[in-house]
Amino acid sequence: MRYRCIKCGYTSSSFTARCPECGYPMEVVLEHKEWSLDEEEPSIWRYGSLLPPPKRRVSLGEGLTPLRRIEGIVVKDETKNPTGSYVDRGSSVLVSCSDLPEELELDFSQDVTVSISTYLLKSGVRVKVRVDPSSVELTELLYLSNLDVEISFDGGGGRAYESPFMIEGFKTIAFEVFESRGRADGLVIPAESGVLAYGVWKGFLELEELGLSRVPPIYLAYHGTVKTGLLEILEDRGARLMEVDATDALKSLVQLAKKGVYIKPVAAKAYSLAKELGGGVIAVLTGTGLRKWEHGAEGRPLTELQGRILDVLREEGEMTAYQIWRRIEDVSLQGVYKALTKLVEAGMVTSRRAMMKRRKIRLYRANESGSRDGPEGEAEGIPD
Ligand SMILES: [Zn+2]
Numbered sequence: 059m060r061y062r063c064i065k066c067g068y069t070s071s072s073f074t075a076r077c078p079e080c081g082y083p084m085e086v087v088l089e090h091k092e093w094s095l096d097e098e099e100p101s102i103w104r105y106g107s108l109l110p111p112p113k114r115r116v117s118l119g120e121g122l123t124p125l126r127r128i129e130g131i132v133v134k135d136e137t138k139n140p141t142g143s144y145v146d147r148g149s150s151v152l153v154s155c156s157d158l159p160e161e162l163e164l165d166f167s168q169d170v171t172v173s174i175s176t177y178l179l180k181s182g183v184r185v186k187v188r189v190d191p192s193s194v195e196l197t198e199l200l201y202l203s204n205l206d207v208e209i210s211f212d213g214g215g216g217r218a219y220e221s222p223f224m225i226e227g228f229k230t231i232a233f234e235v236f237e238s239r240g241r242a243d244g245l246v247i248p249a250e251s252g253v254l255a256y257g258v259w260k261g262f263l264e265l266e267e268l269g270l271s272r273v274p275p276i277y278l279a280y281h282g283t284v285k286t287g288l289l290e291i292l293e294d295r296g297a298r299l300m301e302v303d304a305t306d307a308l309k310s311l312v313q314l315a316k317k318g319v320y321i322k323p324v325a326a327k328a329y330s331l332a333k334e335l336g337g338g339v340i341a342v343l344t345g346t347g348l349r350k351w352e353h354g355a356e357g358r359p360l361t362e363l364q365g366r367i368l369d370v371l372r373e374e375g376e377m378t379a380y381q382i383w384r385r386i387e388d389v390s391l392q393g394v395y396k397a398l399t400k401l402v403e404a405g406m407v408t409s410r411r412a413m414m415k416r417r418k419i420r421l422y423r424a425n426e427s428g429s430r431d432g433p434e435g436e437a438e439g440i441p442d
Contacts, residue, residue: 059110060087061222064256064291073156075221082287083220083253085260086110093268095237102147102230108264109226112154116181120146121230125238125340128317131332134231137319137345141201144254144344145173147231148224153177155223160184165213166202168195169344175207188213197346220253220288228257229264231342236265242274243338246331248324249278249299252288258342259292277339279331281324302327302334320346363389363397368406371424378419398422 061084062069063077074084094107102121103109118140125134136144152174161184164171175185187202190213202209235242247255255278262273276297278289285299293299310333311326321329325344332341360368363386370385371377377385383394401407402422409422 059089061085062087065287073222082291083225083256084222086222086226091264091268093265093270102150102227105230105233108229108233109151110155110223112151113157114154114181116153116177117150118146118177118180120150120227122234125235128314128319128329131329132338132340133319133329133332134235134340134342135319136231136343137321139345141173141176142345143169143173144228144231144342145170145224146177146227148221148227148253148257149173149177151227152221152223153181155226158183161186163188166190166194166199168198172198172201172205175202175205179206184208186210220251224253225257225260228254229261231258232261232265235340236262236271241271242340244275244277244335244340246277246279246300246328246335246339246341248322248328248342248344249280249289249292250324252278252286252292254342254344255292255297256288259295259297275339277331277335279324279328281327300331302330306330314343319343322346361397361400363393364401367394367397367401368424371407371422376421376423378421382422 060069060071061074063080063082064085065082066077066080068077068079069087070084076082077084088108088110092107096104096106098104099106100122101117101119103112103115103117104122120139123135123138125132127133139146149170158178158181162178163186164174166187166189171187175187178185185205185207187207187209189199189209189211191211199209235245245258247258249255255276259273259276262271262276265271266273273296276292278292278297278299279302280289280299289299307323307327307330310329311321311323314321314326314329321343322345325342328341329343332339366386367382370382374381374385379394379398380391382398383389383391386394398407398409402409406425407422408425409420412419412421
């Protein structure tokens with residue numbers, strides 16, 4: 059395995075992140091390339107024959123994200139990665155292939171810190187994150203605070219995490235599209251720094267070199283003020299940089315949020331572009347840290363117990379979990395609590411604290427909009 063500058067071709071046999079000659083990012087060059095799919099492996103490591111050899115494999119089941127149709131547009135839903143971000147693909151390769159210290163200090167950087175921290179923790183490294191209070195992304199900070207990392211607020215702004223190993227991880231998006239579709243009519247990729255887009259392009263290029271597939275037309279939904287060197291290189295190699303109307307992009311963002319897919323504004327641009335281009339072009343959707351709050355909106359089918367609890371609450375009005383349990387009886391009180399938690403998360407039941415005989419209790423009530431589908435729900439009716 060060697061490292062090569064993506065611009066001037068400078069090569070090195072030892073790990074180098076940036077070219078000492080021209081300052082551009084370096085990429086991994088594998089000596090021997092072979093498509094040998096490990097179908098039993100439920101992560102990006104099923105393409106291990108085209109990834110750098112890991113020192114230890116650190117995987118949380120990243121990759122294999124669904125290709126699905128949303129209102130006619132085929133999307134690669136990267137919000138379904140373990141931390142909700144495509145970066146997990148890169149983090150898995152980075153943490154698996156690097157020499158790791160016992161403790162690592164990271165500067166908070168949007169999109170990448172949550173993911174890298176999660177993988178470092180999984181590998182047993184202690185993580186400290188330095189946050190710049192003036193530029194932190196709030197939902198990601200909240201997510202980060204749920205992890206076992208030490209957070210301080212003396213950071214000096216995020217630094218880019220371009221790494222040859224990140225690019226290797228992002229390649230697997232191309233492999234997955236190839237594995238499930240054979241060929242693609244085109245891909246629209248959100249592009250800020252261009253690392254994601256470069257990785258996907260490199261993946262297709264390697265498939266082409268192996269005689270398996272052609273590089274499809276690549277469109278970059280561009281979002282930024284300064285065109286990075288990576289984007290210029292992608293343009294030189296045939297990718298098309300596209301601008302999208304900001305209002306159209308926000309409309310897409312709202313439209314997708316209603317479907318429970320929380321994406322970043324730049325990904326909304328990719329979706330809008332795919333719509334504009336038509337003809338089976340796939341939009342790569344990158345997520346936000348909102349993934350954890352996504353449940354509930356989709357009207358998932360109720361379990362039998364959840365349905366019975368709703369029926370009891372509709373009859374009786376407000377009740378405690380204990381009172382509900384006394385009415386249902388053949389399940390455990392804990393089971394009732396669990397079902398109630400799910401119903402509250404789904405927005406079908408509301409709870410509030412109250413006092414009863416100088417004790418703090420919690421009361422549950424069915425929401426009117428949470429009516430259950432099916433004939434019995436309607437037959438009971440809501441009292442006038
Ligand atoms: Zn160079």
